[in-house]
Amino acid sequence: MIKNENTFTYSSHETLILPHGLKTMPKVKSLFPFKKNTGILHKCINENLINVEFYTQSHVIIYNIAGIETITSYDCKSIEIKEKDLLFLPKDNYLISDFIKNNKQLEAYMFFLDEDIIETFLSKQKKVRHSPKNKEIFYKMPSNLTIDEYIKTLKNTSKTMQHSSDFLEIKILELLYLIDNTDTHKRLQDFLSYNNTYKDKRNIISLMKRYYLNNFSIQDFATLSGRSLSSFHRDFKTIYHTTPHQFLVNLKMQHANKVLKEENKTISEIASNLGYENISHFIKAYKNKYNITPKQKQKNHL
Known part of the structure; x- marks a missing residue:
């Protein structure tokens, strides 16, 4: 059985379940009360983490503030996220994370999206969505000034509205709209739509x-x-x-x-x-x- 453990002592027999496996870990803070599998976490890691195995129970968007993290998929495809990168991970995936400190901590915001909030977002879009021929396990895109400013204000906002799960939904939808507004190819919509509906039958x-x-x-x-x-x-x-x-x-x-x-x-x-x-x-x-x-x-x- 996949274990739901909160520990920094990882081995090949321990798999961290996201998001809830992160919530009580040191240096990881929830900005608002979670609503099902929807929530926002801030992580700040000051030690090397090698071969950290995790399983995503909801879709994840990661905004990387500092440090370089490498994510590897079940079929050994890897992607590296650096400062001000946005990484999109679909739900129900087994992945591996690696981080080498190199005088910099790993700091990031992690936005977890369940089916309800994705449907709320997609239902307001006019674009006719289609299933891409080749499903992406994950993809990344650079941030922009508008999203950077949103991230800067997020922490202060959470201090004043930290007990509001309704405000959580507003802030996550705001991020999705900000990303979508600068996404001329509507890649986010296709990604969320596909991964919320379909699953590849893997070997x-x-x-x-x-x-x-x-x-x-x-x-x-x-x-x-x-x-x-x-x-x-x-x-x-x-x-x-x-x-x-x-x-x-x-x-x-x-x-x-x-x-x-x-x-x-x-x-x-x-x-x-x-x-x-x-x-x-x-x-x-x-x-x-x-x-x-x-x-x-x-x-x-x-």
Whole structure:
């Protein structure tokens, strides 16, 4: 299962859920009360963060004030955001963030948009929207003087209206209109419209092989692949003639077998790293595949 943990100690087995996983973290402040998954966060990070894995539960617009952050997608596409860049991230995506301090802190505002506020914005637009041929996982654009001024006043505004969720919606809609007003190609509208309606059906096997150590549930993999849970099960069984659960177990047992042969780890450590809370369940799964117990396997390679 994707974990909803608030911690600066990251590993390949921890995934931060955005936005709520950020809200109680040090150096991250909510400017207004959140309304569902809509809100504005200000972050100011003073330490290196490497391979920070996160999952977006709502659409995100990031305005970068200082520092350079690199965002990498599930298929290894990367984008770098610098001072006064705007980055647009769609919901339901697994991404990785990297930041090297280099004498500068990482400071940014993060605007989280749920479906309701996106529909409010899109419903007032006259442009006939279409689905782009190639969906963008993310894209960025430079800021402008009007948006820069909006950002400068945002912090002071939040101090006087910090308890108003209604004012939160006004400020987010204001940002969307400011961006859209200078966006001659209406890229923002297409991006929000597409990502609020469609999901690409990504390659199931490549996702599971890439992330099987992240302790994701089958529901998590279905979401990442752009499918409903029932569609994910159906497509998987049709194409690969097995269940997602069994395929995932096989991947984990293959990894366990390699670790037992090559690394000096306890059985409980291996089981825990593979997401097994009950060690007996791990032992049973391993024995079902290899006809010996993990302990016997270890003894054979001493």
